[in-house]
Amino acid sequence: RQRQMCIRDSIHTHYFEPLQLSDIAQAADLSERECLRCFNRTIGDTPVQYLLKHRLLRSAAMLHSVPSASIAEISAKCGFDHPSYYTLIIKSGEDSANIEFDHDGSVSGIYVSNY
Numbered sequence: 001r002q003r004q005m006c007i008r009d010s011i012h013t014h015y016f017e018p019l020q021l022s023d024i025a026q027a028a029d030l031s032e033r034e035c036l037r038c039f040n041r042t043i044g045d046t047p048v049q050y051l052l053k054h055r056l057l058r059s060a061a062m063l064h065s066v067p068s069a070s071i072a073e074i075s076a077k078c079g080f081d082h083p084s085y086y087t088l089i090i091k092s093g094e095d096s097a098n099i100e101f102d103h104d105g106s107v108s109g110i111y112v113s114n115y
Contacts, residue, residue: 003028004042007035011051015058016079021048055079056089 010027011019024047025035039047059078062069075086 001042003030003035003038007039007047008043008050011047011054015051015054016077018079018081019051021046024048024051051079052089059086059090 006028007024007030010024014023014027021032021035025032028035030038036046039045039050043050045053055078059074059080062074062077066074071087072083075083078086080086
């Protein structure tokens with residue numbers, strides 16, 4: 001339980017940085033394999049899947065609270081390397097995430113399941 005909390009804290013603190021499994025595992029003082037096993041057993045996702053969902057949730061909050069911000073700005077602030085990848089994820093509902101937009105481009109609904 002302590003390890004899982006350490007992993008989650010690391011993700012929540014550094015989600016906007018370029019994170020890899022090795023970074024997350026190192027923050028919890030675990031091997032990558034043990035990090036995957038421990039996190040997946042308690043959370044049901046890999047740390048990288050959880051990171052993606054957290055980034056999507058944070059970006060959705062930014063889209064809602066700062067509607068004038070561009071997709072490129074928000075995606076960069078949330079740790080996505082490319083706005084096109086970010087847009088693909090939110091439009092496709094990949095990884096149980098979907099952001100719905102009104103006809104004027106404002107956010108009308110935000111859904112991130114299994115988070």
